[in-house]
Amino acid sequence: MSSLSWTPNEIMTIAAARQLADADVCFVGIGLPSTAANVARRTHAPNLVLIYESGTIGAKPRTLPLSIGDGELATTADAVVSVPEIFNYWLQAGRVDVGFLGAAEIDRGGDINTTVIGPYDHPQVRLPGAGGAPEIAASCGRVIVVIRQSARTFVDRVAFRTSLGERVSTVITDLGELRPNPAGELLLTRVHPGVDVATVRAATGWGLTVSDALDETAPPTTEELEVLRKLELTQGQVV
């Protein structure tokens, strides 16, 4: 192929992977964050330490896990510890640089909802709930959120505050990247190639401020796309 093409999900995952540095210790949520973290480890960040909340520390999965507790994670980990230990000794004690989370809703302050849409006692949609997110969001050095962007997912105020946005450093979406200003409000800092600002504004449920230093995401490289596509084909497979 002379010119590369990619889907919105692919550039989102690749842009998220680029947020991780080689020596980072990363607490990984399942789904998009796990895919992105595994792309990073196979490209620019081979020494990235992946921690899954099942207690697997330093997992180096050869296939993409479907759950946070696939056997592949335990088999390839440097250490497997209990769930109380992973949360108390490793996360709470401040040993993790980056928390990598997904969300159902995020608001202008970076607060995350993964609990309910609608009133708590009579929700329109019951979501899975908190899981490890509240303490990941509060205890990691910085927090990266990966979420598809729409007026439904980017809301002025989350319906339920499951996790705090205080430590959110970057939000990566299928349209671009947002970062908080000093007051903690998320600003648009990057758009993906071919995405215009009006599209991002229309997919945001508050009056979005665009950074003065708005930049464009570098297109995915051939290597990044190959690694991602190969990885996704392996999801849930047993080596």
Add this chain to the structure above:
Amino acid sequence: MITSLAEAIKANVKDGDTVALEGFTHLIPFAAGHEIIRQGRRDLTLVRMTPDVLYDQLIGMGVARKLIFSWGGNPGVGSLHRFRDAVEHDWPQPLELEEHSHAGMANRYVAGASGLPFAVLRGYSGTDLPAHTKNVARIACPFTGEMLTAVAALQPDVTIIHAQRADRQGNVQLWGITGVQREAVLAAERAVVTVEEIVDRLEPLPGAVVLPAWVLSAVVEVPGGAHPSYAHGYSTRDNAFYQAWDSISRDRSQFLSWMQDQVLGVADSQLEGSSA
């Protein structure tokens, strides 16, 4: 001590009990949960950090009155449709929820296992979770004055887990991802363990958790008793089934007919290991 699955459940799980069937993706006690459904237990308060497909089945079959949990989904696949139907539409009956974070649930079990009334952590701060439960409170550190979070101990009437093996005295060994099982067993009044196999001698393994027979109420040999979850060293996670569950469970009547064929219609005598 070593008994049949039907006897173990009959003797240890009563209507109205608080029951934890623990397992963190790995070693989920599916066979034991199915036996609870077959025996028609009612009004249970189900406890689990990560209620997944097994709890979807228990909830959809009307076994549970209340769920205490921290994350309810089908990992990597999506929603639990029976859980959602119960919460959103009261089908087949209303389900009361008490929810926490994983760190909160793990520490509630630690307090329960330690015989303490509560545990302390840095958690829940600024979230809307504490507003919906009386089991989370702020507490000042008596030494530094730092404000921390206290969570009430969790002490189930019975905890049920699956493990790789037991010896003939009923000592149990599990390894791989061992989750919160040790704490959940030691926090409970009674504990039932299903195992892949019963062996003459437990060979020591690095990182293995050993639960002595004298902290357990019943041990049952149920090969494959964690399926579609897995037992490290014996089986692999049936990820295809977890993906298939999404469509099986979406529709009420299809769900009921699956449960009839695969769970209710299976007599205990047809289950492997039931005569152990």
